[in-house]
Amino acid sequence: MGNKKSTFTEEQLNAYQDCTYFTRKQILRLHSRFQDLSPVAVPGNDSELTVLSQVVRSMPELKENPFRQRIVEVFSTDGQGNMSFNNFLDMFSVFSEAAPRELKMQYAFKIYDFDGDGTIGREDLEKTLRRLTREELTSQEIMLVVNKVLEEADLDDDGKLSVTDFEQMILRAPDFLSTFHIRI
């Protein structure tokens, strides 16, 4: 107990509090969760303790999530999913209840953009659908649904969803705030 308190200085805790949506107690609790995942020092990463991608993905909050691979990739600095404590805190701060809709929209877009090209194209939509439905839809049905999604949400009709298209669509989905939320 005393060990954990001495890990952070007052200034560091203030900085974390100012930059995330967590209180002190929650930050310390998250730190202990992070320690439980046995972080290792990765060379060449400013000697910051990092948790490997598969360990993060096996956390109970993320284990059953169909998008866990993309989530850890989006929030990690190396893009592979290996997370430092900063990344860890950032991830759960964005998923917390207090985070505003605009911030969540940004990250949701990055998560659903599987190939990282700045737009959600057909392949991204297909992959999303496959993960959502446990591979039960036929290819033809998937194509129909992808067409419908593009028809509804693609405003400038270029066959892909840009950030603005995505934002416009999320503004019409009031459930987004309550579903894009992980409790920790």
Next chain:
Amino acid sequence: MSHPEDEGMDDIMQNMPSRTLGRRAGLVATRLAGSMRRRHSRRSSSLTNSLEMRMHKMEDTAAPQRAVVMELCELTEAELIRAVRSIPDTLANKRKYRDLVSQRQISRHKSYCFTCCSDLRWNVTKSLHRFGDSLRSLLLLMVPWREALRHIDSRFGTGVLSYFLFLRWLLAFHLLSFLVNFFFITLPQLLAPPVVTRPSFTGLELLTGAGYFTNSCFYYGYYSSDIIRIGHGSSANDTLSGTPYNMQLSFFFTVSAYLLVCGVGLLYRMGALFRRNYVVPGSVVNYATKVFSGWDFGLTDEHAVQLRKHNFNTQFRELLSEAKRQRLSLSLGQRAQRLAVHGAVWLFVLGTTIGCCAAVFFISKATKPESNVQDSATEARLLLMPIAVCSFNVVAPLLFSILSLLEDYKYPRHYIAVNIFRNVILRLCILGILCYYWLHDVAKEKRSNVTLVEPDVTCWETFVGQDLYRLVIMDFLFSLLGTFFGEFVWRLVATFHSKQGQKLESRKPEFDIARNVLDLIYAQTLAWLGVFFAPLLPVIQIIKLVIIFYIKKISITMNCQAPIRAWRASQMATLFIFLQFFPFFVGVIAIVGTVIWTEAPSLSCGPFKNRKRFYDAVTAWVNTLRSTNPGAAWIYDYLISSAFFFFVLTAVMVLVIYVNYQIVDGRKQMILLLQEQIENEGKDKRFLLQKLNALHKISPHPPSRQGPQQFSPADAPVSNDYLPPQDYELEMAAEMPRNSHEPPIEMRNLPPRDYLVGPTSHPASLGSRHNLLPEPDV
């Protein structure tokens, strides 16, 4: 739409400003500028526009960050924290921004104030924020049941969670009511207790609330006189010592203040939910919403996740088949048949409701005790009415939902909404008939100048309070029984009867969220009605809610399966809060208002026994105020009790609503027009890219790939087919889709496009089409 001619243009499209900006840190600055522009509308847009223009011209990543820091420096402390938190960048970068900004702000403060004052002010603001944060974390700690709710959320999703959150929110109302009533009404009376006689305690009192409890501090009748003396005055001779405490006024003001706070709380929550869940009007986005906001990220239980994935599958198939089915229109005969079925079911529903109300009325009249007869048989008969009410509340909705299976609804959500509506009508009618019975039959004590008619029920307020207590207790018992039979026994039966190969999980009962939330709202209404007649009823409600929370939690974890359908939590939450406010709360206000304004208090008990009406206490007090404080009396005479003032107030409110409605209407039209414009811009862009591609194929030299395209007509090599720049532009202009000149058909009915901004409004500015080409760096 797939565009096969787009394939050769991917490299061009990748380098367009709207795409490359997203990949640089410049995204941070523009997003920040955009979100801050929405929040601080008073901030000049020129600052943010210049910021964005600078973004377009910058190559390195440091400059956008400097711009962000400069933008952040303009903000105050609270806004700064909010802005820093909402930057979509890594935590390390956010900390860097924050440190840079605080350094700058410290240096700026130092530069133009006295050094010690500025330091002090800075420290004071910082420590205030720290205090605010620690207060917030303390409040979070005081909120109960967080672990339990997290467990429910992870296993059952947001729909079931919303029920428990609602229960916890209602608990706050009861706690407030208990505190207010106890400290302002009960405590003073307990300090100067009246002399009462009480019959002996038999076990029946816990159910009926009569007998031993009749003259206890639980009910209205205990509170004896209008002005009580706290302190020494306990004997009859000593009527003038001790602190005077006006019981009548305290009753009146406590009840009004509590109901006012409840009303304000409900309105606030309604406003917050409405604001959060308001859907911007526009085209329907069923599929997209399902794909992108359908998955509940909080679900962590393995089985629930599998079930939800399977449900997504079903939903998509349903949507696809619905799209096909909508094209078939029904024949006249089929439509008539559907209407006939609907009409028949509605008739049955209304008939059942009227029958239940009549039954409740006659049972209440039959079991009303004769004057001064108090034996346990009469008392036990009093329980018949609450049992009847609760049985009707349980059986009738089941009947309604079975019947509505016969009807054919277009969407499942119509089915849920209609069932909720019928349930609400039933409960409202039963409550209404009970209130009528109380106000007309029970409170029958009429004064005449010559003789005082002995009423059937002495102290009718206590009797009404007891009736409410009985209703609350019976409601509690019935909900326990309902949980037991509806969930526990069902699961036992399902376990017993499960066939081989059929999963047990799918036969377990499902938690009916709508019915349970309505139960909570109904119980809350009873508590509100009882706030005047039984001041300590909130205690019972608090105990009841806590027990129900634990029972439901245990029952759901043991007996129920994860919900099959994804519950549209936001829409349902808005619907329920609206229901709670509009019929139930307003009804309570109406009833309590009627009691206070028109009914005559009992002669023999309670603090109002020397008054003709409850409200006379306030008028008498205002009369005494006339001599001491004429200002307050003037306010009362001309503002509160004058109809003209309220008329003016209503007229002003209606005007404000009308103006806001017109603004919203105008904005809806604006949104439609802007969407039209975006589509047209997209078509223009694609057209231009196709032309570029065609030119690419003509000229053999590929464009350079470093940085943004250095593409200008001057770069293309000379060839026989190559058109000189001016003709090229003219040719493009000649072939441009004429969407900026002729408005599409549906736009012709709209008001003139004077307010359309952008290049499409001006035919002469076709030359500005150049903006669509990637700009060379200047």
